[in-house]
Amino acid sequence: MKRLILCLPLCICLNVFAQTSKTAVDSLEKRYQQCLSEGKSNFNCALQYYTQMDSLLHSVYTELYDxxxxxxxxxxxxxxQQWEEKRETYFKDIDVRVEKKRPLTLSGLDDDMIVTDNKAAFLKTRIVELLGKHS
Structure with missing residues (x-):
């Protein structure tokens, strides 16, 4: 019974954290879409989105771990660790594919924007996975 009483606040805390983090993911997604809709610098929008997702992933992992x-x-x-190995492989593969196609595409940051967007989506998937497993 004591374990249940001690576990309940932790479960509530993790659930609140998960809901807050899901809200943060949605908020980042919304800001990213707004930035893209402005049409000024899609690459910078994607880079900022990636950086924010990477930061959120670190926060979610640390909070869960603690x-x-x-x-x-x-x-x-x-x-x-297994996910980080998959991430490294995925990021290398996507970079290689883009570099092979770069001579066939228009110059500019479009390729870089798409790669960065795909990498951010990969991070987002992990965040959602972590929140789902531990909420």
Whole structure:
């Protein structure tokens, strides 16, 4: 019974954090779309979005890690390491594909914007996954 009483505030805290983080993801997405709709610098919009998603991912991971017991921390660490390997592979693959196609496309930042957007979407997927597993 004591464990249940002690666990309840943690569960409530994690749920509030998850809801707040989901709101943050939605807010970043909305600001990104607004920035793109202005049509000024899509690459800068994508770069800012990527940077913000990367920061949010770090915050979500840290918050979850800090609120888990040792067994669940270890599971989260392993999961994160596996995801980081997938991220590295995905980022390398997408960079190589774009560089191969660059001579065939118009010059400018469009390719870079698309790559950055795809990388941000990859991070967003991980954030949502972490929130879903631990909410």
């Amino acid at each position: 609120n888990l017991d040792n067994n669940r921390r270890q599971t989260l660490q392993i999961s994160q």
